Amino acid sequence: AEQRHVMGESALKLARGIGYRSTGTVEFLVDETTGEFFFLEVNTRLQVEHPVTEEVTGIDLVREQLRVAAGEPLGYGQDDIGFTGHAVEARLYAEDPAAGFLPATGTLVAWRPADEPAVRWDTGVEEGSHVGVDFDPMLAKVVAHGPTRSEAAGRLALALERMHLGGVTTNRDFLVATLRHEAFLAGDTTTDFIQRYPPGSGPTVDEATAHQLAIAAAMWLQGHNRAAARVLDRIPSGWRNARMPAEQVLLAVGDVEHNVHYRSQRDGSFTVDGDHLAVVHRWSPDDLDVEVDGVRRTVRVTLAGDPAGDLLHLTGAGTTTTFRVVPRFTVPGMEAPSGGLVAPMPGRVLEVRAAVADTVTAGETMLVLEAMKMEHHMTAPFDGTVTEVRVTAGDQVENGAVLLVIEPDEVEGEDD
Structure with missing residues (x-):
């Protein structure tokens, strides 16, 4: 608290010295060993992180900047400003952490922020927006407030996990992993954090959960196919009047394939791969309430067309998994070249x-x-x-x- 006070006074002294009268940010570098801080730069504008200040002080900095520009007095002094709780902001970017944070492009075929927990979303994109190379690839600033820093970080991580997002590679899973990392929660967040704790490149869910999500995807697809049927559309999904092989769908996530076989039962449930049981409690074009082997979850779903096979973006288990629906037959001319x-x-x-x-x-x-x-x-x-x-x-x-x-x-x- 004492260091923060001294840094604040130094920033005010600098502003007074140059006669600066507007919203601005003074940046310092801190030596974690000695506690000394050093002047870095002044930004004569709002910072990207200004929502953090707004959340803990309750002051609308954009409004205050406009009022000062109009010649109006602030109406309060430094002693009137207090801090309540903690706030954490994450920048959601179209970039690939596993590829050195290279920028990514594409169309946001799925973009639905979670309703809960309540966090602040500052964004200029929507479902259907195209992410190109002409502008900075930041998609949104997401800000969470809580009584403690760990609660704010946990709330932010949960909001990111529950967001339905597909069509563009993003740093969402990296942000969640960082927010839940013990070093981050302990405040060990120096500028070499990523070098010391590099982002993982593997899947964010274990193999068993991944297969459960694949079963959920297959259950949504069977409902989608039934809803889109033009002939005998009133017949229950999977109905047969003779002994027939189980229905089959092949779903791929990268190089990993999930070959899901399912058969409809008289009670409306499905046996899957012979030893799994799936019960669809509710189906809609946007989501699915499904129970697989006693584990019930509601997943958000978006189906997008692709020449190599439809892409099904499914949000559940803390991330969005993109399944490619592998066609049963390869269309001539669509083969990817080797090498x-x-x-x-x-x-x-x-x-x-x-x-x-x-x-x-x-x-x-x-x-x-x-x-x-x-x-x-x-x-x-x-x-x-x-x-x-x-x-x-x-x-x-x-x-x-x-x-x-x-x-x-x-x-x-x-x-x-």
Whole structure:
């Protein structure tokens, strides 16, 4: 408290010294060992984090800034300002923490903030908004207030977990993991926090829960197919007049596939994969109340079309899982090329250093991509021969676009 008071007085002294009369922010760096603080900069504007101040003081800083600009007096003094509780703000970004926080693009096919817990959402996007490369990829500022810092952090994490979000890669799971990390809750949040506690790149749910979510996805899909039926639409889902094989749907999350087999029972429940029981308590186009092996949950769902298979975004168990509904038959011409070098982010091709029939070695630069004012050298993942070059210098490419294709060299000793 004493250090905060001294820092505040230093900021006021600086403002008085330059005759500054408006909303502004003075930033300091603190030496955690000695407790000394050092001047960093002055921002003559509102900071992105200004909602934190508003939440703990109850003062609308935007309103006060406009009043000062209009020549009105504040009407209160420094001693009238008090602090109540704690507030934590998270910036929800369209970026991929597992890929070094590279920016991501796409369309927000699912965007539904949670109704509970009550937190503050400052955002300029909505469901259907396109996230491109022309602007900062921040999607929202989410702010939670609570009596203690840990309660505010927990409330914020829960709000992020419950948000239905799909179509664009974001840092949501990273934010939740950080807010629940013991080091963060203990206040060990120096500027090297991410280096000391790097974000995980694996799934956020365990294998058993992932399969339960896949079963929930299959249950929503069977209801969706029944609702969309144009013939015999009044017949219960899964009804058969003879002994027939179980219904089947193949769902993929990245490289992991869930092959779900289900069969309708007389009481309306479903046996799944022979040893699981699923009961659909309520189905709607937007969500599903389902019980799997005695565990009941309500999941939010959005189905979006995709050439490689419909994408089903399902929010449950603290995150949004995107399942690709694998088509039973591959449409000719839709096969992904093997050995394809893809763009890790949207950007512009500055230089192409390879041509068809070139022999390349692993680690050799194939092309240079510019993104976010930085150059990224795309290298060959293995030894081989270039069979396709799909871009030229100056092309603007999207995230995941195939740039060129390399046929790997045959390894001596491999079986024919």
